[in-house]
Amino acid sequence: MVKIETKLPDEKKPRKSGKKKNSKSSKRTVWLVLIILLIFAAAFGYWGYKTVMSPNVKTADGKPVELFIPTGSNYDQVKALLAETHCIVNEKGFDWLAEKKDLPANIHSGHYVLKNGMTNNQLVNMLRGGLQTPVKVTFNNMRDVNQLAGRIASQIEADSTSLSNRLHNQEYIKQLGFNKYTIPALFLPDTYEFYWNTDAEGFVNRMFQEYNKFWNEERKQQAQTKGLTPVQVSTLASIVNKETNMSDEMPRVAGVYLNRLKSNWLLQADPTLVFAWNDFTIKRVLDRHKEIESPYNTYKYPGLPPGPICIPSLAAVKAVLNAEDHHYFYFCAKEDFSGYHNFAKTLAEHNRNAAKYQQALNQRGIR
Secondary structure: OOOOOOOOOOOHHHHHHHHHHHHEEEEEEHHHHHHHHHHHHHHHHHHHHHHHEOOOOOOOOOOOOEEOOOOOOHHHHHHHHHHHHHEEHHHHHHHHHHHHOHHHOOOOOEEEOOOOOOOOHHHHHHHHOOOOOEEEEEEEOOHHHHHHHHHHOOOOOOHHHHHHHHHOOOHHHOOHHHHHHHHHHHHHOEEEEEOOOHHHHHHHHHHHHHHHHHHHHHEEEEEHHOOHHHHHHHHHHHHHHHOOOOOOHHHHHHHHHHHHHHHOOOOOOOHHHHHHOOOEEEEEEEOOHHOOOOOOOOOOOOOOOOOOOOOOOOHHHHHOOOOOOOOOEEEOOOOOOOOOEEEEEHHHHHHHHHHHHHHHHHHHHOO
């Protein structure tokens, strides 16, 4: 008798069914983890995008705010300066991006302008690249280079001491073609653009460039036709500047002094006596003032003084170059105190004008 073994058809199915369930469960877990990671990545990416690209500078009334970073500043000092502006909305976001872009190792001094709506990326790139905004530097009505140093120091980083020392360094100014008497002639009052972190040497060098630009061949020729050098033009212009504030009258006053020079007369310019006495409170020059021993005493010594008695204005310099051609040798302040002058060709006429003015002074009690 033959024994037949019969296999159960579904004997192994339960094992196969268990593996499929485990496999499906594993896949679900993997997908779930991936989805969670993607969500986190998307969230982080969105946060990063907002941190980098969203506006993070908010200024009062939407107006630009100036930021001055002194030379030698470190990152912590820059952060403190930024905090003082009260413009950074999210300081942590700025700090995170600044670290990522290595701003701490790339600090540049200078003058920067924070604009309303700037992103962290724009701000960090501006600071990291040293993309500073120039400042406007203006000076006029300067008595001497020391006063000039103080005025400039209030507008750029260089301090007044370093500027003054540079302008009194005889070896340095000699290289520029000037000396202690003529150095005021280097400066041409105007408004210039400078980087705020310019040092003393950089300022003077820039002024030397502007001086050479102004004194082109045409202007040198103008000066030469009047028998003057550029420095002598500035010296005469400084006297004209102190004689009148009226720019429309300056060419006539310049013409008077040029007539005296051509005729070998003493200039007899009262402002040079005030400069020689170093007393700028003098309102009325008297005979005793004319006795001072000084190369600036144009009542004693012929020709121009050794250098400018102030830093002359551009208007005065141009007035000398374009002086009126006339026959006046005298002028005196008008008795109406308008700031203008009476001009005369003869001494007799001048004395009459002077008497009227002196009478007006006496009436006002000016002695």
